Amino acid sequence: MTLEINDIRKSFGPVDVLTGVSLSVDAAHCYGLVGDNGAGKSTILKILSGVHQPDAGEIRLEGQRVDFHGEIDARLAGVEMIFQDLALCEDLDAAANIFLGRERRMGKSRWFSFLDHQRMHSEATEVLASLGSVMPTDRRVQTLSGGERQLVAVARALEFEPKLLLMDEPTAALSVDKVGVLLDLIERLKGRGVAVILVSHRFTDLIQVCDNIGVLLHGAIVDEFAVAGRSVDDLTTRMVRQMSGIGLNEQV
């Protein structure tokens, strides 16, 4: 799915967090978003996932203008988000977390249908298996390791076949080998035609999986460039300079 956002603005009280952000992501592409703390990265993701509503500007999916009034609207449009803190319920088991808010039920009645535990567990097992995990789906999240929790959060996003996946610092809590698994996963999702926006502080991750990178400074994108054909050193220097507002040509 192609995502286009035009001139999105957002203030919280007197603070202008986003002062006009425009960007576009094509299907099967990954867009990396970098920026210092407070630059507005998370706010962009929260607007795209329906948590916040923009004050101005428009969001287009496949060319169609969309207005998300809540998280459910975004999910129905095929947008899934993996939050930085994963947003899992510790006391629920893995399957319950994966289907939270979208429980499978036995029947169509809005009020009287039972939860279909069996189906949720078997589907959860499947989606976790597709991520290379064999963890039992009846384990409470509280008892899972950091990597396993991450998998549950990813499985929750994948279960509903997203067209646009938003990831906020997904590798921050992972051990080195698990980071590799996650980056492979992003590649595989791109292969399936999913558009991905990845917010990360880790330049190496961004360079590995992103097609384009945008640098956010004080609520606006100040630089945007393709990854292909540039050396790691070039890219890193460019990100650091733009993030700190030094510019490309000034001497430090």
Add this chain to the structure above:
Amino acid sequence: MMSSSSISLTSAQAFKRWGKRTINGVGPGLLIALVIEIVIFRSLSPNFFTFRNMTDGIGRGMVVIGIMAIGETIVIISGGFDLSVGSVSAASAITAASLSNSGAPLPAAVLGALALGLGVGIVNGAITGYGRINPLITTLGTLSIVRGFGQLVTGGREKIIDDRSFLDMGIDTTLGIPDIVWILLACFAVLGFIIPRYKFGRYMYAIGSNDRASRLAGVQVNRWRLAFFGVSGMLAGLAGVVTSFRLGTAAPNFNMGSELAVITAVILGGASLQGGRGRLLGTLFGLLFIQILRNGLVLLSIRSFWQQIAIGSSLISAVLYDEWRRTRLGRG
């Protein structure tokens, strides 16, 4: 031969697993305490282990706090707290009495009482959810407001219910067990059926566990809070009606201070004040523990002031034990 033995093995395993889960869910500490308590009272009082004491002393005696404890369990698991249950029960009893004395048949009077409880519960839920006020403060407020209205309406006096069928409800038995005990068991059965099978139960645990994550997952957290507090209010209303069944009257001071026993039963049953954890079955056992304690002290003719001391002590011991067990198991 092979298959039948393997089937019986798996069902035995399933039973063992269920037993293990129940003990873990209810808490081994509570079960042990309950057994010790029964052994002590049995050896000290010849009247303790009689059928009559089981149905009347313990059974009838625990109905009112039991019905309130069911609602309290729901609210506490969902991350809330409801201090207003005692006051709501009194106001509901007064509502039922007024309706009955102005000619309404018993079922209509009961429905009126339940509606009042539901209404107060929904207000509690709205203030804590949409108004973002701490449930402790909210329900402390409604505790006082609702109790005050009850006194205002009755002029602080007891209302005698003319309809004899109220008292009959409190006296009658079916299959040797008092009807009001059946009411309590029915409440446990209905909610015990609903909680594992419906979104109501799933979201009760989810919201109590992490309300922000639930909201982000698209759960209408504030609407569900109305449901949780609403059910608690409605059950408090029913508890008020049952109090009237037992006494044939309605008074504004009904069940004053009963919140202590209600909350103690829920906490003893293993529900966590942080929300997300607890079981209805646990509450049933917590309730049994408290009622047997109260009943045993009465049978031994120990002054009733000791009841309060004993209940308060068991509340603190339960929380200390829970805390110790959790840190020992490393499950902060």
